[in-house]
Amino acid sequence: MPAVINPVASFSPLYAQIKALILARLQASEWLPGEAIPSEMELAARYLVSQGTVRKAIDELASESLLVRKQGKGTFVATHQREDWHYRFLRLAPDVGQQLLLKNHFLLCEIAKPNPRISQLLQLSAEEGLFRIERVQSFSGKPIVFEEIWLPVTRFEGLTLDALKSWPGLTYAFYESKYATHMVRAEEQIKATSLEASIACHLDLAIGSSVLSVERVAFTYGDQPVEVRRALYDTTEHHYENKLN
Amino acid sequence: MPAVINPVASFSPLYAQIKALILARLQASEWLPGEAIPSEMELAARYLVSQGTVRKAIDELASESLLVRKQGKGTFVATHQREDWHYRFLRLAPDVGQQLLLKNHFLLCEIAKPNPRISQLLQLSAEEGLFRIERVQSFSGKPIVFEEIWLPVTRFEGLTLDALKSWPGLTYAFYESKYATHMVRAEEQIKATSLEASIACHLDLAIGSSVLSVERVAFTYGDQPVEVRRALYDTTEHHYENKLN
DNA sequence: CAGTGGTCTAGACCACACT
DNA sequence: GTGTGGTCTAGACCACTGC
Structure with missing residues (x-):
């Protein structure tokens, strides 16, 4: 029984x-x-x-x-603070050669301007504050990824650029260890776009180049959205890899 | 025991x-x-x-x-000849509105020129023949996808453009019913590229527009590669959707 | 009703890791 | 050795389908 x-x-x-x-x-x-x-x-x-x-x-x-x-x-x-989980959510791979090890460079961390779209994706009201982070990731000296990250201020109170810069590991391991927030899954929407002038300099590419735009919403336990990213990938020598089952 | x-x-x-x-x-x-x-x-x-x-x-x-x-x-x-499997491998979705129903238009089906890259992906020797198919898929009149498909001649003997055109359902259902070939899984590599002149006309876009390039290898039972596709998606009003777990 | 997959149990033994 | 997860069994009963 x-x-x-x-x-x-x-x-x-x-x-x-x-x-x-x-x-x-x-x-x-x-x-x-x-x-x-x-x-x-x-x-x-x-x-x-x-x-x-x-x-x-x-x-x-x-x-x-x-x-x-x-x-x-x-x-x-499960934890993101482990070697074998470093590439849990990273689908970018070089066209030839070994799996890549990206180098992080954080540019800024500020209070974001109100942004209804991001707030909606994070299921927040328009009044609730958001951090906005910018970073560049490079592979053997060449910048490959420009990324904007939005986080709710309430969950990530006191977040600073210095804290991000001084963290040695992955961003999701940082969230886990400093803000008790473990990312469980994510959804991505991918488009091809033309590179804007304001971002072109970060990626070392010509204005108007074709780049991959990857917008991600990441969720913690209970399907709660916690982070939005919008990344631009230089795919001249890399690609986004996906397995369909 | x-x-x-x-x-x-x-x-x-x-x-x-x-x-x-x-x-x-x-x-x-x-x-x-x-x-x-x-x-x-x-x-x-x-x-x-x-x-x-x-x-x-x-x-x-x-x-x-x-x-x-x-x-x-x-x-x-499992079979692709079922309603609920129509979108098994389709990750393209409109930015706003319902899930899309693409309309097929086959342009040609010919014996392909020797292509070492495709042969290698299909694990064929350079001598073995390949079909090459072109098609356009559109959503409410607007062309969204231009696609090239390569298939080994040995497995798909006697394939013709007319046979493709007269098939009412999905391509993978066609393979299943006419060539006893069921697709089990696929791998895709995604890049952003600039639209070439020769293809621009098919998609109703300007030369040099940013489009999504999706290269797929599809496998049947026993991890045997059977089909290579290279698709170009117009992502101005659509996106490629992916779930990371 | 009979037949199918779905759940739950209790107990045995195996494979592996640590000490 | 002890304790962990991994495999395998046999039997009971439930939930759903279709005759």
């Missing part, structure tokens, strides 16, 4: 309820990125279900990359 | 072996797209394993979209 976790509503299967309970813990930052969660046996005992049911819940969370299983060691909360 | 399917090599788990056996059946066209495969119980009996083991094998194949499960009905071989 299954233990009824939520007897009132929901005809959802038990493992889905267990999954929701685990998700709630993650969302509440009770188990932090990089840490191990309790073993399957312990969770099964805690929630009064069988190990198999916990397993199925964890399986789904692992397939969504919220958790990472490691045989013999345990199950861990 | 597990039934040892392949006692010689492979320390792979039982369900992986069952998965391979099912995959081989698909690859051999023993179970055709759209058809139901035997029930879990029947497969379990046939391979002398428990239902749970068959289930895990099918689960993986379903998550790779090779099979589709339908509760109460059975498990079916």
Whole structure:
């Protein structure tokens, strides 16, 4: 007889309820990125279900990359602060040669002018403040990416250009470690555009060159949008890679 | 005690072996797209394993979209000849408004000039013949996509422009129904380029306009490359959509 | 109703990591 | 060795489909 976790509503299967309970813990930052969660046996005992049911819940969370299983060691909360996750969301690759290692150069971090489109994407009211960050990323000296990033001031209170510049790792690892915000997934919209004069200098390209415009909305636990980026890629010697399944 | 399917090599788990056996059946066209495969119980009996083991094998194949499960009905071989699969590999979406319904217009179908790059992508020797197809796709009268398609002559023997033109559905459904070739996955490389004169007329755009170049290699069962496409998208009012997980 | 996939359990054993 | 996740089994019952 299954233990009824939520007897009132929901005809959802038990493992889905267990999954929701685990998700709630993650969302509440009770188990932090990089840490191990309790073993399957312990969770099964805690929630009064069988190990198999916990397993199925964890399986789904692992397939969504919220958790990472490691045989013999345990199950861990996914984190961007790891080598093998550096390219989690980066789809830019060189046409020939090895995978690239981009070098970061932050240009500015300011309070953004009100921008209804960005506010809407982040599900914020027009009054709520936004940071706006600019940066350039280069590969062996050549600038490849110009990027604008918008972040809600409320979640990223006190953010400064210096803090960004002095962080050694990835931006998403920075969010995780300084603002307890783990990015789970993202959606991108890609277009081809002509390079504007104001940006051309940053990319070392002629005005009017064709560049790839990639607009990204990134989400944390619970499908909450937290960050908007608009990047311009120089694709003369690189491309955006995508797998369709 | 597990039934040892392949006692010689492979320390792979039982369900992986069952998965391979099912995959081989698909690859051999023993179970055709759209058809139901035997029930879990029947497969379990046939391979002398428990239902749970068959289930895990099918689960993986379903998550790779090779099979589709339908509760109460059975498990079916995935097919492109279905309404809900029409946009399986199409990532182009209008900036505003509903999902689009593209109209096809085939321009030509010829024996291609030798092309080492395409041959290499399709893992063919330079001598093996290739078809080359051109088409334009439009949305409410406006041309949006210009596309070149390369196919190996051996697999698509007797292909003609008329056959393509008279096919009412999707190209991948055509391959499936006329050439017993089901596309399983694809890889795309995306760049921004300037529109050439020879193609500009097809897209109703000025020479030198920025357009999205999408090069796709599509694979059938067993990771065998079968088709190369190079598409140019007019992204003034559309975009390429991508989800990062 | 019978047949299908979907869920849940309990228990056994394997593979791996740490100590 | 102990503890973790990974595999496999056997059997029960549920949910959905179609006759």
